[in-house]
Amino acid sequence: MGSVKKALDFIVEIEKLKDVHRKTRPVGLKRYENSAEHSWHVCLAALALKEFSNVEIDIQKVIKMLLIHDLGEIDAGDTIIYESETSENKKKEAEGVRRIFDMLPEDQASKYLSLWFEFEDGKSAESIFARAVDRIPPLLHNLHGNGHSWRENNVSKEKVLTLNSRIGEGSSEVWDTLKSQLHEAVEAGILK
Amino acid sequence: MGSVKKALDFIVEIEKLKDVHRKTRPVGLKRYENSAEHSWHVCLAALALKEFSNVEIDIQKVIKMLLIHDLGEIDAGDTIIYESETSENKKKEAEGVRRIFDMLPEDQASKYLSLWFEFEDGKSAESIFARAVDRIPPLLHNLHGNGHSWRENNVSKEKVLTLNSRIGEGSSEVWDTLKSQLHEAVEAGILK
Numbered sequence: 001m002g003s004v005k006k007a008l009d010f011i012v013e014i015e016k017l018k019d020v021h022r023k024t025r026p027v028g029l030k031r032y033e034n035s036a037e038h039s040w041h042v043c044l045a046a047l048a049l050k051e052f053s054n055v056e057i058d059i060q061k062v063i064k065m066l067l068i069h070d071l072g073e074i075d076a077g078d079t080i081i082y083e084s085e086t087s088e089n090k091k092k093e094a095e096g097v098r099r100i101f102d103m104l105p106e107d108q109a110s111k112y113l114s115l116w117f118e119f120e121d122g123k124s125a126e127s128i129f130a131r132a133v134d135r136i137p138p139l140l141h142n143l144h145g146n147g148h149s150w151r152e153n154n155v156s157k158e159k160v161l162t163l164n165s166r167i168g169e170g171s172s173e174v175w176d177t178l179k180s181q182l183h184e185a186v187e188a189g190i191l192k
Numbered sequence: 193m194g195s196v197k198k199a200l201d202f203i204v205e206i207e208k209l210k211d212v213h214r215k216t217r218p219v220g221l222k223r224y225e226n227s228a229e230h231s232w233h234v235c236l237a238a239l240a241l242k243e244f245s246n247v248e249i250d251i252q253k254v255i256k257m258l259l260i261h262d263l264g265e266i267d268a269g270d271t272i273i274y275e276s277e278t279s280e281n282k283k284k285e286a287e288g289v290r291r292i293f294d295m296l297p298e299d300q301a302s303k304y305l306s307l308w309f310e311f312e313d314g315k316s317a318e319s320i321f322a323r324a325v326d327r328i329p330p331l332l333h334n335l336h337g338n339g340h341s342w343r344e345n346n347v348s349k350e351k352v353l354t355l356n357s358r359i360g361e362g363s364s365e366v367w368d369t370l371k372s373q374l375h376e377a378v379e380a381g382i383l384k
Binding site (some may be wrong): 002004005007008010011012014015016017018020026027028033034036037039040041043044045047048049051060063065067068104108126136137144145149171173174176177178 | 197200202203206207218227228229236240241252259260296336363366368372
């Protein structure tokens with residue numbers, strides 16, 4: 001059993017995720033999104049979309065994964081998916097989550113760490129779905145926000161369609177709907 | 193079964209919670225916290241503190257509750273706990289969550305709505321724990337942030353100690369630790 005004091009220190013430490021900025025703006029907002037509010041958003045997105053998963057999933061596990069999936073960014077920062085993720089950056093993230101989870105009792109630390117690696121590996125049904133959901137809000141931000149992040153980061157329609165096809169691995173229905181919205185965005189000149 | 197399109201609309205709609213501002217600043221940040229990042233924070237706080245719950249709880253239910261507990265603020269705004277919660281405000285929140293959950297298929301909408309009311313009622317073991325956890329971050333923000341929100345809102349030590357005693361109903365161990373940190377804050381002149 002751990003101590004309350006240490007758990008409170010952990011709660012204060014993870015708060016730093018509220019200061020990690022992402023590359024898209026939430027719909028209707030001028031500022032960039034941070035990784036903490038993003039983490040909340042994808043949890044509810046996973047709940048709203050779970051019925052469309054290609055295979056049966058343990059949604060509780062998906063949510064726990066999504067709650068912790070970005071904690072590595074506290075030490076490593078956020079990387080846009082259209083820039084290739086370097087192994088150096090991934091190593092930094094893994095060291096970061098290890099440092100943070102080590103603030104918790106050992107049994108909890110190792111459970112969270114293996115859940116984090118399961119998400120990163122993207123092989124289990126839950127991680128495939130969680131990684132699919134993780135990609136959705138940035139698309140919605142661009143679709144409802146005049147493609148601002150695609151423009152700012154010079155992202156082509158080919159890149160958007162190729163790199164987000166991972167969504168289809170989690171849910172072909174969701175990816176089909178998003179693809180048709182993306183094609184509409186191309187026709188509207190928002191995505192080039 | 194609902195439609196993907198409607199689920200995506202729900203995901204865009206709830207994003208408005210990122211623009212509901214609370215009354216404390218996250219540790220180390222100058223800006224006020226928003227209710228979306230707060231909702232993420234309390235989910236992880238609940239996970240880190242679950243072993244200290246006074247009674248056995250279904251932590252998955254607690255997390256689901258905490259993910260949705262503030263959605264009513266999208267229409268009603270945030271209220272500091274030291275101002276008495278008016279029934280008018282509560283009614284507005286209930287109407288707000290009803291409006292938002294109605295974007296989901298009926299069976300999901302009614303499940304979320306009853307979970308939201310369970311949290312509000314604060315009678316079940318899970319809601320007692322969730323409501324306790326919900327109170328913790330503002331205390332930590334003040335304890336690690338020179339009592340900024342207590343000062344800005346003229347909150348006395350008596351009020352802080354009385355109104356947060358609800359934490360003890362969820363976990364007496366957590367409340368004991370926080371109480372001693374609050375007494376230290378009084379001695380340091382941060383809380384008056």
